[in-house]
Structures are given as C-alpha cells and as structure tokens.
Amino acid sequence: MDEIDETKTFKDLVKEVHEPGLCGSCGGCVSFCSAGELMAIGFGEDGRPKYLDEESCLECGICYIICPQISILDQDLKDTYHWVSPVGRFKNIVSARSTNPEIRKNATDGGVVTSILHFLLEKKMIDGAVVSKKTAQFAREPMIATSYEEVLSAAGSRFTGICGVEELSRFSTYSPTMFAIKEITNMDLVKIVVVSTPCQVHTLRKMQSLHVVPSHVVKFVFGLFCTENFSFDVSKKRDMEKILGVNFDDIENMNIREDFIIKQKNGDTKHIPLEKMEEFARSACLACSDFANDFADLSFGGLGSPEGWTTVLIRTDLGEAIYQDAIRHRFIEELDKSQGGSDNLAQEQLEKISEFANMKRERALKNKNMDDNEK
Ligand SMILES: Cc1cc2nc3c(=O)[nH]c(=O)nc-3n(C[C@H](O)[C@H](O)[C@H](O)COP(=O)(O)OP(=O)(O)OC[C@H]3O[C@@H](n4cnc5c(N)ncnc54)[C@H](O)[C@@H]3O)c2cc1C
Ligand code: SF4
Ligand code: SF4
Ligand code: SF4
Incomplete structure (x- = not known):
C-alpha cells in the first residue's frame, strides 16, 4: 500500500469528496x-x-481509504490487476448472447450477465448474486438473488414494476450496490457474484485488498461499462422530457451504447447524443474516470456489438474460466461470421471502448480540477 502520512478520517472525506460534489452516494x-x-x-x-x-x-x-473518489489505493489496484492503459488488462474481447430466449427478451443487450449468473447458480458455483432490480423507470435497488427467477427479474432495463414515475419525487438510475454487500454479512452465503458499476467495483476491490468483511465472500466481480448515471428531481424530469422529446410514461426501455437510446412503447426509437445527457448526469459521474470497469473479472457493455449482443471483456483467469464454462454448457453463445460478425470485430470493439475510456478519463480530469463555483 502507498504510504499515508497520517490517518485521514471521515472528516477528510467530507472535505475532499462531499464538499466538492464528488460523492456518488455509493x-x-x-x-x-x-x-x-x-x-x-x-x-x-x-x-x-x-x-x-x-x-x-x-x-x-x-471510510476514507475505500471511497471510490479517493486514489490512495489506486496504484495498488493497478499493480494487482496488471492494469494497462486505456481499458485495463484483458485476455480477449468478444460479442456474445444468451441462448435462453426468456433472458434475451428481458435483457438490456444480449443477456450474457444474467445467463452466466444462471449458469453459476445452477452449477452451485455461487450461493447468490448482488444484482439490481428495477422498481420504476428511473429507480433501481440492489438485491441479493439466489434463484433463476430472481436473477431474471433483475435483468435488463424493461420496466415491469407497479410503481409509476409520478409517485417519485427523485429519479435515479444509480443503484447503491454496497448496501446489498453489507447485508451479506448477516446471511449464510459464502460464494457471491457482484454485478456493479466501476465506482462500486473500485470500493469492493479496495475492501478486498484490506480484507474488510464481507468482501472475502465475493468470488466473482461482473463489471458493467458505465459512461454516467442520472439523478434528478421533478423539475429536471420535465426539462429532460423536453430535451428527449418523449413523455416518460411512453418509454418502454432505455440503454446506453454509443449514445443514449430510448425505445418507446409505440415502437419508435430515439438516439440522444451523450453530451446532451451530461447536464442530468450526477456530478460524481462527471469526475469518474473508469469506463470499462477495469478491475472486474469480466466487463460487459453494449458498445461495439450488434443489437441484441453483449460485448464481453474477459480480464482475469477466473473470468475466463467461468465464461468458457458457460459457453461449453450452452448457456451463452459467441457471435460468429454467419451471424454478422466481422474478421476485425475484436479490433473494432477495442477501438470503440478505448475511445470511450479516453473520453471519460479526460472528462474526469477536467471536472476534478474544476473549482466549486464552476460546478
Ligand atoms: C448505469 C449504467 C450505465 C451503463 N453505461 C453503459 C455505456 O455507457 N456503454 C455500454 O456499452 N454499456 C453500458 N452499460 C452496460 C449495459 O447497459 C448492459 O448492462 C451490459 O451490456 C450487459 O448487458 P446484458 O444484456 O448482458 O445484461 P443483463 O443480462 O440485462 O443483466 C444486467 C445486469 O446488470 C444489473 N444492473 C442493471 N442496472 C444496474 C445498476 N444501475 N447498478 C448495478 N447493476 C445494475 C442487473 O441487475 C443485471 O443483473 C451501462 C449499465 C448501467 C447499469
Ligand atoms: S470508518 Fe467510521 S470509525 Fe473509521 S474513520 Fe470512518 S467514520 Fe470514523
Ligand atoms: S462516494 Fe461512497 S464512500 Fe465516498 S463519500 Fe460518497 S458514499 Fe462515502
Ligand atoms: S459514471 Fe462512475 S461514478 Fe457514475 S455510476 Fe458510473 S462508475 Fe459510478
């Protein structure tokens, strides 16, 4: 671990993270x-x-050391995971999808995350998975899923809940996974997968390097790509509806790939440039530098894959072993040329992911250096 001159405490976290608006409420x-x-x-x-x-x-x-906005352990994490610029270490990049039509129908992209969770549960390689269930169009909450039905219920971005958006005064696509990890301490679970955004994976990996309980029960880390998350109130919701040109009640589902994609219930699809969405992004997100979830075992996104497929960055030996097992047992399948894959697919994917990773790092640098008045 890097040398720390004196122990910094929550007081320093308030000064260095809360006051400049960098707390992401993880x-x-x-x-x-x-x-x-x-x-x-x-x-x-x-x-x-x-x-x-x-x-x-x-x-x-x-509290200070594990905060994702504090960089004390960053170099240790980079060394542990053999990080290289710009997207972290990886062994392979592929496009894949679930072989299960029920999962594909409910998933955000190709349903690979849900299918590998299903595979691990069925083969009893895990006791549960920390996932995030949609409770409204712009609201998610973390949950510990221990069955196929539960991981399926948390898949994708389709809204099937009973809670309408108008009932909420605050809207957020961010899900504080760390609360569900805390719950593991009181449960009889010894092997867990965590599915999460890069910021929370940073916290989790730091906890593992410091042996903070219950991070030892987390056997696999599934990271989602993440450009930004949104959080806003009723008046911003109205502004957003104006900018998007849609009423929230008419939205079937949303996704981020190269841009922000809205599928409406009437079948129309709208593509909104990500720069247009930045004014609704949480300030912590604009100062966050990890796009491709660099410290996960496997990272997943839609960027770089055809619609209905998930891009998978296979990073660690552990990640590779479970990915290949899930392929062998036909829970997932890889895109081949007969399904539209190109000879240069991996190279094209790497270029796109690198572009987003560099963009996010530059944005973070700019926003971290901003003084409070500019925010
Ligand atoms: C906030 C957010 C931003 C993203 N930004 C991008 C992006 O810019 N570019 C890109 O290519 N991909 C992005 N992704 C990833 C992409 O949307 C898909 O999650 C990914 O491609 C996996 O697709 P899938 O069909 O295999 O996953 P599925 O099988 O649908 O499973 C998705 C899993 O993610 C969990 N989940 C959903 N929302 C959250 C959340 N907020 N926090 C923690 N877990 C969650 C679900 O519970 C489920 O287990 C983002 C995802 C999120 C949640
Ligand atoms: S973790 Fe708790 S006890 Fe330790 S410094 Fe932070 S607030 Fe204080
Ligand atoms: S980002 Fe998370 S760890 Fe850091 S101050 Fe906010 S809630 Fe605490
Ligand atoms: S942009 Fe960064 S801080 Fe925001 S949700 Fe994604 S990983 Fe977390």
Missing part, C-alpha cells in the same frame, strides 16, 4: 464504518453520508 463509507454499531456516521436527508455521532468515530480511516 454507501461504502457508511456500510463499512468500523464504528457502525455506534452509528458514528449515517445518511443525511440529501442522501449523502454525514457524522451522526462524531465522538464515536474511531478515526481508523477505513
């Missing part, structure tokens, strides 16, 4: 606070962590 600091039972810190009404009882703080520094 919940890592609150969930894994060493003085959790004493309720030293908790969440304020704005959804951001704050001191509840400063006297109880043990000044251990765990």
Whole structure:
C-alpha cells in the first residue's frame, strides 16, 4: 500500500469528496464504518453520508481509504490487476448472447450477465448474486438473488414494476450496490457474484485488498461499462422530457451504447447524443474516470456489438474460466461470421471502448480540477 502520512478520517472525506460534489452516494463509507454499531456516521436527508455521532468515530480511516473518489489505493489496484492503459488488462474481447430466449427478451443487450449468473447458480458455483432490480423507470435497488427467477427479474432495463414515475419525487438510475454487500454479512452465503458499476467495483476491490468483511465472500466481480448515471428531481424530469422529446410514461426501455437510446412503447426509437445527457448526469459521474470497469473479472457493455449482443471483456483467469464454462454448457453463445460478425470485430470493439475510456478519463480530469463555483 502507498504510504499515508497520517490517518485521514471521515472528516477528510467530507472535505475532499462531499464538499466538492464528488460523492456518488455509493454507501461504502457508511456500510463499512468500523464504528457502525455506534452509528458514528449515517445518511443525511440529501442522501449523502454525514457524522451522526462524531465522538464515536474511531478515526481508523477505513471510510476514507475505500471511497471510490479517493486514489490512495489506486496504484495498488493497478499493480494487482496488471492494469494497462486505456481499458485495463484483458485476455480477449468478444460479442456474445444468451441462448435462453426468456433472458434475451428481458435483457438490456444480449443477456450474457444474467445467463452466466444462471449458469453459476445452477452449477452451485455461487450461493447468490448482488444484482439490481428495477422498481420504476428511473429507480433501481440492489438485491441479493439466489434463484433463476430472481436473477431474471433483475435483468435488463424493461420496466415491469407497479410503481409509476409520478409517485417519485427523485429519479435515479444509480443503484447503491454496497448496501446489498453489507447485508451479506448477516446471511449464510459464502460464494457471491457482484454485478456493479466501476465506482462500486473500485470500493469492493479496495475492501478486498484490506480484507474488510464481507468482501472475502465475493468470488466473482461482473463489471458493467458505465459512461454516467442520472439523478434528478421533478423539475429536471420535465426539462429532460423536453430535451428527449418523449413523455416518460411512453418509454418502454432505455440503454446506453454509443449514445443514449430510448425505445418507446409505440415502437419508435430515439438516439440522444451523450453530451446532451451530461447536464442530468450526477456530478460524481462527471469526475469518474473508469469506463470499462477495469478491475472486474469480466466487463460487459453494449458498445461495439450488434443489437441484441453483449460485448464481453474477459480480464482475469477466473473470468475466463467461468465464461468458457458457460459457453461449453450452452448457456451463452459467441457471435460468429454467419451471424454478422466481422474478421476485425475484436479490433473494432477495442477501438470503440478505448475511445470511450479516453473520453471519460479526460472528462474526469477536467471536472476534478474544476473549482466549486464552476460546478
Ligand atoms: C448505469 C449504467 C450505465 C451503463 N453505461 C453503459 C455505456 O455507457 N456503454 C455500454 O456499452 N454499456 C453500458 N452499460 C452496460 C449495459 O447497459 C448492459 O448492462 C451490459 O451490456 C450487459 O448487458 P446484458 O444484456 O448482458 O445484461 P443483463 O443480462 O440485462 O443483466 C444486467 C445486469 O446488470 C444489473 N444492473 C442493471 N442496472 C444496474 C445498476 N444501475 N447498478 C448495478 N447493476 C445494475 C442487473 O441487475 C443485471 O443483473 C451501462 C449499465 C448501467 C447499469
Ligand atoms: S470509525 Fe473509521 S470508518 Fe467510521 S467514520 Fe470514523 S474513520 Fe470512518
Ligand atoms: S462516494 Fe461512497 S464512500 Fe465516498 S463519500 Fe460518497 S458514499 Fe462515502
Ligand atoms: S459514471 Fe462512475 S461514478 Fe457514475 S455510476 Fe458510473 S462508475 Fe459510478
């Protein structure tokens, strides 16, 4: 680990992350606070962590070190995962999809994430998976799925819940996975997969390197590509409807690939440039530099694949072993030339992913250096 001159605590997290608007509300600091039972810190009404009882703080520094916006452990993670620019280490890039039509119908892209989870559960290689269930068009919550039905219910971006958007005053596509990881501590689960965005994978990998419980039960990390997440209130919702040119109630599903894609219930599809969506992105996202989920075992996105297929970056030996097993057992299949794959597919995919990774890193640099008045 890098040398730290003095232990920084939650007080420093407030100064360096909350005050400049960089807190992404992942919940890592609150969930894994060493003085959790004493309720030293908790969440304020704005959804951001704050001191509840400063006297109880043990000044251990765990909250500071595991925060995804703090870079103390970044070099250690890069060394551990043999990181190389611009998309991290990987062994292969492929396009794949589920062989299960039920999963494909419900998935965001090719349903590869859900199918590999199904495979791991069926073969009893895991006890459960931390996934994120859609509860409204712009609302998700993390859950621990232990059956095929549960992983299927959390697949994709189709809205099937009973909660209408008008009932919510705040809309967010972000799902605080760290809360579900905290729950694992109280459950009889010893082998878990976590599916998450890059920021939370950073927190998780840092916890694993510091042996913070229960990160030891996380056997596989499935990372989603991530350009940005959105969070806004009712008035911003109306602005967004104007910009998108659609009423939220008419939206069938949404996805991000090269741009923001909205499928409407009447069958129309709209493509919105990502720059247009930036004003609705959370400020923490604009200062986040990881697009391709560089420290996952397997990373997944739609970018670089034909519609209905998922791009998979196979990164670690562990990731490669389960991906190949899922192929062998026919839970997923790879795109070949007869289905529209090109000779240069992997190279084309790498170029696109690299372009997005570089764009995100430059954006983060620009926004991290901004002073508060500019935000
Ligand atoms: C916020 C967000 C931003 C993304 N941005 C991009 C992008 O810019 N470019 C790109 O190519 N791909 C992006 N993706 C990834 C893409 O949307 C698909 O998730 C990925 O291609 C896997 O598709 P699939 O059909 O194989 O997954 P599925 O089989 O549909 O499974 C998706 C899994 O992701 C989980 N999940 C969904 N939303 C969240 C969330 N908010 N937090 C944690 N877990 C979640 C679901 O519970 C499910 O287990 C993004 C995903 C998210 C959630
Ligand atoms: S006890 Fe440790 S983890 Fe909890 S707030 Fe204090 S410094 Fe952070
Ligand atoms: S980003 Fe997460 S760990 Fe960092 S301050 Fe916010 S809630 Fe805490
Ligand atoms: S852009 Fe970064 S901070 Fe925002 S949800 Fe994605 S990974 Fe997390």
